[in-house]
Amino acid sequence: MKFKDYVSYMNAQHDEDPLYIFDQKFGEAAPSLLMDYTVPYLFQEDFFNILDRDSRPPFRWLIIGPERSGASWHVDPALTSAWNTLLSGRKRWALYPPGRVPLGVTVHVNDEDGDVNIDTPSSLQWWLDFYPLLADEDKPIELTQLPGETIFVPSGWWHCVLNLETTVAITQNFVNSKNFEFVCFDLAPGYCHKGVCRAGLLALDEGCLETIKKNACNEKDNLSYPDLTRKEKRVKVIKSRENQNNEGTAHGASKNHNFWELEFSYDINFLAMFLDREKDHYTYPWSSGNCIGPREMREWLFKLWIGKPGMRELIWKGACLALNADKWLECVSEICTFYHLPYPTDDEKLPAGTGSNPVSLLFL
Secondary structure (H helix, E strand, O other), X not given: OOHXXXXXXXXXXXXXXXXXXXXXXXXXXXXXXXXXXXXXXHHOOOHHHHOOOOOOOOOEEEEEEXXXXXXXXXXXXXXXXXXXXXXXXXXXXXXXXXXXXXXXXXXEEOOOOOOEEEEOOOHXXXXXXXXXXXXXXXXXXXXXXXXXXXXXXXXXXEEEEEEOOOEEEEEEEEOOOOOHHHHHHHHOOOOHHHHHHHHHHHHOOHHHHHHHHHHHHHHHHHOOOOOHHHHHHHHHHHHHHHOOOOOOEOOOOOOOHHHHHHOOOOOHHHHHHHOOOOOOOOOXXXXXXXXXXXHHHHHHHHHHHHHOHHHHHHXXXXXXXXXXXXXXXXXXXXXXXXXXXOOOOOOOOOOOXXXXXXXXXXXX
């Protein structure tokens, strides 16, 4: 569709859910637009910048939409953070912190690779049909964005946007030192932790809850989450309205109310308890929903390891979450001890690179 035809559509349409443009290649299609493009100074740290343009996942979009269009409830991919600058028009925003599944939204987690699918009404439908049902204490953070204003969406936050009139905006996702561990965590193989990140404990079935209960009970004094009674009420309302009882969905675990005593914490140490340490990306399926592949992931971490030596403690933590780097270092150390070989240097410590064997790097 040519842009002039889309403008004609915007002026003539009366759709309840109008077409909404997300152009991730505007910079390549019209490079002159980038002459007017500057990342706000608060968000210029971006670990994906170390990758070549062809290797990094999609990260910036030109967004154009008419009145009533919008983005339904979602959490940004790979738990990246985002900024959104509005150039014209007005946008209505609603946001919930991590773990607060909005009313009317269902989270499905694939028990093989952890891919997350979200069933959600359109943004207009949510504002009309679900928002009026919320008690005051359950309402999201709300705001109306005006031209020239920039919104920051932190890692893991649910958000929904409704265009109150025709809007043009720019948005960009990024990884920095604040959300790096969460991004590595979300990209790691396995399924339990992805449901926890996107939906709190609601996405876990009874078997998963019982498995991690013993490990989690020691953390209960350090966790925080809104009042349990409100949470149970919201889950029951969702289940009653939609008449669903699917195991492995956000509703399937709602009967395990006793587990809510553990609550939910968007803390990397708490979330890491849900990782299956036996599953690593060399032997376990890589989620099709991940924004980056396993080889690209190793390349990215290796480039960070070499290019940002001052941040190796943080990078190592992320590599342990995503690659089981600590396990592979232990294996390499045992091999070196048995064969009287020198231990890997600091540069060789990370099991990264584009090859398929994490140990072979030491012996090349």
